[in-house]
Amino acid sequence: MSSVIKAIPDAVAPPRLEWRVASVVDARDETPRAKTLVLDVPQWPGHRAGQHVDVRLVAEDGYQGQRSYSIASPPEDETVTLTVERLADGEVSPYLVELRPGDGLELRGPIGGHFVWNVAVGGPLLLVGGGSGVVPLMAMLRHYARADAAARAAVPVRLLYSARTADDVFYRAELAQLADQPLVDVVFTFTRGAPPAWTGYRRRIDRAMVEAVSWSPAAAPRAYVCGPTSLVESVATLLVDLGHAASLVRTERFGPTG
């Protein structure tokens, strides 16, 4: 049988995933509804940009809640950074956003070996994110930004980021800095209200937007699409309809989880 989906080769067998108690070294507001947690994880085995962790909360009566969160930090960082969106009726996220420096948090990972990218994989690199789906894409961008100049010069990068409003944008200042790099384009679209004088996109991602932001299929960009199901389904389908090889389009569904 043919195998269109191929794993990015990784010579190292995944180690057994142990639960580790991380400690929060920084907790800061990312948006009014999301918190970024910087974690010191003992014996962290390292990760690849795009991977995630499982977080486990065990109550005193033994009840456990688990959720998956993508890693926002690049492999080069010694700490592991997560960004958690608070869901009003959630169970785990309201607890996580109240964590303070010094608090402990149980997690294991890294998990997932398909939605991953590094500079050796090459580009052009097309990143399409919706809402909190930008988190694993940010790990890829941060990894790219830490690569040497020659490696960066070989890989043009475009991020298309769909957010409800400008206030919902994660990593705003850092994305502005990244966009100053010669080969990096960051394009926003705001689906529920743009800032005054905004001249950019203000609608859901559609065919015209994907066509305008992406490279032509002849350039064979590697596409990573992460966000709510409706966004991922439509963007991945659009890319294939536009002539991009399905094997170059990797997807991750990522809605807020409680």
Next chain:
Amino acid sequence: MADQPFIARGFRRRSPATGDAPRVPPGQYETKDFPVLSAGPTPRTPLSTWDFTIRDTDGRAARWSWDEFQKLPRDNPTVDIHCVTKWSKLGTRWEGVSVDTLLAAAAAQGAGTGPFALAFCDGGYTTNLSLADVTGGKAWVAFGYDGAALPPEHGGPARLLVPHLYFWKSAKWVRGLQFLLSDQPGFWEQLGYHDRGDPWREQRYQGDP
């Protein structure tokens, strides 16, 4: 695993525990949505070229076109499903052909089985299952969901349905089962996920019990 779990002080279950036998396995939460997870774009295979193949360890194969497949006796299982990404969905209603039925029909065409199976799919996805996990009324090839045709994003035209294992084993866009003499890891199993994936034992990743 750590001997003693770290207690998250102040963390509490949101929904009160019931006295009934739990239907949601450890570490899972119930969702009313039907989340979609897949590694790449949704394949679109016309029914005119769709077929389903069972190939045994000696290479003997049985094959059904879409129309032939629709004529096989069908079941309407209502089952709970559990995704390794933590959501569980209870009481989902499906329509499809039991793998037991398929294997009996394959035997009539001269194709046998083997101790292990690798499900193969449009888009290149694979997942491995033991013969025991797909027989005995535990697995189906489903083409209907909740009274309608199975939508493409949920694996239509047909997907495997193996609800007693984590849902990545219920391969979307399935096109056949290749029986094997030895276990051969599939797509996610090669990327660190558990070989069997029993949600009640929390067999999420390699090395889990």
